[in-house]
Amino acid sequence: MDYNLFLFILVVISSCCCVKCDNIINDFLSVPTTVKAQENNTVLLPCYLNTASNDGNFITAIRWYKDENLVVDSADEQLPLPEGHILWENGSLEIFRVTPNDTGIYICEIVRPEPWSPVRQRHAIEVLHPPSVEPFPPTGFLQVKLGEEVRMSCKGSGVPYPIITWYTKGEEIKLLNPRELLKFTASDRQMAGIYECRAANGVGEPASAQIELNIIYPPELMTSRSWIHTAPGHRVQLECKISADPQATVTWTKGDMPVPLDSRVLSLVDGDKYTLLIKNVQKSDFGIYTCKAINELGQGELQIQLSGVPNPGVFKKTDDKNINSKDSYTLIWEVDSYTPIIEYNLWFQPYKPKTGLSKPNWTKLTIPTEHSSGPVYSKSYTIKGLKEKTVYEALLVSRNRYGWSKPSPILRFATAGADLKEEMITPVQHHTEDNIIPLDLSSSSQNCKLGNVGFMVLVIVTMYYHFHC
Template identity: 25%
Template sequence: MLLMLLLFWLYGVRISYGQAGSPWNTEDNDYYYDQLEPENLLPKIVTKSQEFSAQPGEDISLPCVVDRGWHSLVWRRGGNILWVLQNSNGNFLLQTVEQDDRLGRNDTSLTIKGIEATDEGTYTCELSDTDPPRNVMHFLKVRVPPTVVPANGRKVMTIKMGSTANLGCNATGNPKPNITWSTEGRVLKVGKNLTIANAKPEDNGKYRCTASNGVGRPASTTITLEVMHPPVVRAQETEVYTGVGHEATLACFVYAEPRAQVQWYRKGGTPVDPIRLIRTVNNHKRYSLQFVRVHLEDLGDYTCNATNFMGNDSASVRLSARPKPVRYSSPHQGDMESNYTLVWDVESYVPVLSYEIAYRNDTDEEDHWITFSVPGTTSSSKYHSMSHTFTDLEPGSAYHVRVVARNEYGRGDVNESFAFTTLDAAGTDYPTYVQTSVEVSAEASNQLEDIVSEAEAGDVSQETQKTAAAASEALVNQTNPEDITRKEVSVAGQAVIHDDTSAANELSPKERKMQLMALVTAISLSSFF
């Protein structure tokens, strides 16, 4: 009985194994086969490689977006790991490797705060869940504004005249800056160095070195070039006009490197009196010698002398009381056919004794001048006005005239000749502004000048006023009221224009004469008050 049960059990086991299959049977299903995951089911980085640009101090984020589940992500720069991020079912664990507080993350992106120039380079985001690892690379370019400094730190370069100056600048920045040299707003060259061969005094100055790279504002620095040379002296005016009892200032400009010692001398090498005179110097290299009150013995020639170890130079200045060259104030086009009135003024601290006049027709030879003299004025003012009427001239002709003033201290310089043209006999039209000269007798003119001098002294008597009226009448008597449409009356060197056209048409000749006399008298007496 027992034997039959054992056989039955063994048979049943065999039958069950035959139906279910053997554990080693791989025909239908092999539970021990480890099948690989398909490619489209693995995590991947969907961000594309990019180039980023930033300036120092800015913040930046380098993206790295991952698709599907992942376990480990690494950011590195070159061969250096910055940080590692572990993902466990959505729980992130950040492990910082690079000890830099500026580094951080925004999800799976790398953030950098306060960009520095040294941060430039290639950054890689990498997944270690695949074989081989999948990654994306970004390039960060740090754009740095330019800086520039003089080569060797030399902001001042001193050389001798005739030597060669080599100026240089060192610039930094990203991209690499370009360097431009300029002076006084004038561009000289482009490049790191500037060479000035055979340096001259005029090469002295500031040379600007400017660096630019398109980032921020250009940077610049200056290098001062000092070319050592002997002094160069120039007089501000070769002749200074003054008068005894008046003030005067002589001045010269001194250019020297190194700075020169400047001294003023009288003619013959005698130093000027340092007590009575004032010597000054300003920032424009101007050295002056000031006379508060000129003495007669002060008149003469002076020398401004400058000396340094390279040499010396000097310039001469004359302190003079003679008249200045005359200035002409007449129109170039005359209003008469055969006459022309020339008006001029001159500066003289003492009365003008006489005027030397020379004139010639343009058709004559250049050396054919007609010369004569006229008396000067007795005005106490330093400004003197005078006029002279030329007669018997040729109609429609051009003339040249020269006038030279003379006082007790000498004769003034000859100014450039003055050109004028007489009216054409054919009646050619000229500008409507025509001045009719009032011919003044010497006696009446002198009386008026004496009256003005008395008025300036503050002493005007009734007799003086009568004299002024009489002198005015003398002036008027020499003027034909019928011809007056626009009058110019010269009183004490001042010209007064009076338009009387309408009145001339309404008043009788006698009334016009009286009106003109009243006008001149009023002008004369107005200077008293």
């Protein structure tokens, strides 16, 4: 045969084979697919050619790869099938009782003799399984200082990948988007507590983990009474409630000196309540005491005054219109004092709505006390010569042998016919604990206008009350 003719025939045959090769590439009857399966289900990955376009003689081997690793080769007898795997004659791969480890990319490869190249088809398996979370810190406990940044996280896993949500104190933390990392500033020690992350992916039950956040902080001190009335011979308790983490060391001082403790003066501790107990008060015990607490993060202190002066007086409300007239009004009050009251100072003035710093126009009455057998002193007094149809306001101070009391809350009252509106009669309360040193309102004489010192004192008192209405 002519050599050139032989080459021509060979080229024609090769071209026909290549055409058939291309047909094989395009003639998969199976299609690429992603199988989502529950755990323990059976999965069949198809991989077979169109038998109409080939007779099978062109296939020398069928191989399966998982994540680029060869796991099945029909031509290699030394490579055993993985447990739970079956390779069918048409090239399909069946996997029984799939587990999360079976999740991955599977490539079916059909190998043919030369000059044909192998053909491949891609599949995937996603084994659905419930979510799980791994907290950080892994111990589930995080401690920061007040004001520091808090960083805690929960790493989720599962198929599909779970959504992470956060909860604290039984409520969901509203975030712009679900996230594994929770970051914020511990600006308030009330932020301490249990933080829970929950992971959900729609498969099985959500998973959760808890992280306990502890915020350490310098001492914070509180007291129910920062001014205590007493008298010699009585028993009294100065109480100081302290919150601190780490626990604080607490001391009591009077002035700049530590309080000497003995059988009469005791320091007691009950949980977070620290008490200075004085069994038999002496006059020398009067003064300002300081409760001081220190831990490694800082210190705090508060002051409590022990005094023999009377408690602030309290006006008693009366609905008896017969005791009030167009130009007079009867006031009734009570004062608590262990030591006998010597006298009262009653201050009153016409009430005017507050418009800036208006000049007060107080009048003072000095009123003698009456005998009382107990610590509660009651008194009634009728103010005469008042203007008709006028609203007034009054306050009271009282004196015993130890000095003058703090002012009472301001009382607003009216002579007959005045329009006393509800907002005008609301008592102007003040907390006696707010002021440590009692105001001395004893200057000036009965029915006289205030002198310069008394006037300035009343200006301060009036401003205090008016701005706290």
